[in-house]
Amino acid sequence: MKIIIINSAEVPIYEQIMNQIKSAILAGELKEGDILPSVRGLAKDLNVSVITTRKAYDSLEAEGFTINMMGKGSFVAPQNMELLRETRLMEIEKKLTAILDYAKPVGISGEDLKNFIDVLLREE
Secondary structure (H helix, E strand, O other), X not given: OOOOOOOOOOOOHHHHHHHHHHHHHHOOOOOOOOEOOOHHHHHHHHOOOHHHHHHHHHHXXXXXXXXXXXXXXXXXXXXXXXXXXXXXHHHHHHHHHHHXXXXXXXXXXXXXXXXXXXXXXXXX
C-alpha cells in the first residue's frame, strides 16, 4: 500500500491518510487481519507528525475499518460490506451536495450535471 500526501490540498493530512487506507480496504488491497504500518513508521515514511498518523488511525478505528491493539499494532477489521456501502453513500451525498452548491451560482442545472455524469459513465 502506497500513501501519497499532497501538502497543498485542502483536505487535512490525517484525512488523506485515512481516505487512502479506507480505499485500500474497500478495494481489497488490504484484507481482514492485515497489519498496518506502525504509527511511528508511517509518520516517518510520510514525513508527518506521529500525532497526525495517530489521528488517522484512531478515526479508522472509530469508523470500524481497523482494530488497534495496544502493543501489537493496527489491523484491518472484519468488514460489514453493507455498513461500508452506507458510509460511502453518505460521503457521495455530501460531495454531490457540494457540487450542486458550486454549480448553482453560474447557472449549471441539475440536469446539466446528470448529463455530465452520464457522459463520464459511458467513457468508463
